[in-house]
Amino acid sequence: MSMKLPFFKNKSKETNEPEALENVPNHVAIIMDGNGRWAKKRGLPRIAGHKEGMDVVKEIVKAARNYNVKILTLYAFSTENWKRPKSEVEFLMKLPKEFLHIYLPELMENNVKINTIGNYDELPAHTKEAIDYAKEKTQDNDGLLLNFALNYGSRFEIIRAIRQIMTDMEGSDLSIDNLDEKIFSEYLYTKDLTDPDLLIRTSGEQRLSNFLLWQVAYSEFWFTDVLWPDFNKEIFKEALDDYQKRKRRYGGI
Numbered sequence: 001m002s003m004k005l006p007f008f009k010n011k012s013k014e015t016n017e018p019e020a021l022e023n024v025p026n027h028v029a030i031i032m033d034g035n036g037r038w039a040k041k042r043g044l045p046r047i048a049g050h051k052e053g054m055d056v057v058k059e060i061v062k063a064a065r066n067y068n069v070k071i072l073t074l075y076a077f078s079t080e081n082w083k084r085p086k087s088e089v090e091f092l093m094k095l096p097k098e099f100l101h102i103y104l105p106e107l108m109e110n111n112v113k114i115n116t117i118g119n120y121d122e123l124p125a126h127t128k129e130a131i132d133y134a135k136e137k138t139q140d141n142d143g144l145l146l147n148f149a150l151n152y153g154s155r156f157e158i159i160r161a162i163r164q165i166m167t168d169m170e171g172s173d174l175s176i177d178n179l180d181e182k183i184f185s186e187y188l189y190t191k192d193l194t195d196p197d198l199l200i201r202t203s204g205e206q207r208l209s210n211f212l213l214w215q216v217a218y219s220e221f222w223f224t225d226v227l228w229p230d231f232n233k234e235i236f237k238e239a240l241d242d243y244q245k246r247k248r249r250y251g252g253i
């Protein structure tokens with residue numbers, strides 16, 4: 001009986017093996033803007049844009065894993081967003097639970113670790129409950145770090161760091177003389193993360209909107225007019241390709 005040799009398909013297409021790309025940004029941060037505009041263009045309520053935007057998050061998490069990005073930070077809710085209509089804020093605060101209910105099993109399967117930065121304690125209890133469960137379930141994962149910026153504001157983060165430094169100076173060997181950038185960074189929400197190598201912002205706006213102001217000092221910025229709900233893995237790859245082409249400078253020549 002002749003042995004039927006296994007037909008070797010192009011394995012890379014079928015497995016979850018990351019696609020080998022040169023000079024991939026280790027940390028990508030994204031301002032996911034344009035959800036309300038996307039809905040308005042279609043005569044839909046704003047919350048329809050947020051819902052659509054949530055599904056794009058899952059696609060971009062998969063793409064980031066595929067290209068071997070190590071940290072993906074997503075600006076999901078800013079300290080300014082509390083000023084939005086109460087009904088919209090209530091809807092937004094339910095999205096983490098909905099996202100995790102749908103995608104946590106797949107995130108677990110793909111070794112993704114969930115993290116958050118921002119003034120977490122001020123979030124509603126039901127929001128924190130869902131996220132705490134996901135953090136606990138994924139705490140030992142060492143694949144992509146999926147980092148949601150929630151109730152995050154960079155100026156608040158900087159003042160919070162200065163306040164803590166002033167308190168610590170009273171009772172420790174921390175002094176004005178030895179305070180430097182490294183010590184200051186250790187007081188930020190992002191103390192355990194490397195700075196973003198690439199910052200992406202959708203919807204055509206070219207401003208930081210109080211996002212990671214200290215951390216993006218040496219980041220490459222990439223802007224697109226595409227609204228977040230229309231963002232996809234192909235456009236994400238375009239940003240990574242552009243990043244690869246740029247000569248990285250850190251203030252030097």
Ligand SMILES: CCc1cc(N2CCCCCC2)n2ncc(-c3ccc(F)cc3)c2n1
Pocket residue numbers: 032035050051053054057075076077092093095096097099100114131134148150228
């Ligand atoms: C709390 C505000 C908010 C808004 C939001 N949007 C709305 C704004 C931008 C577009 C994406 C969809 N998403 N999408 C996922 C999450 C999420 C957060 C934490 C977590 F552990 C799991 C998922 C999310 N959170």
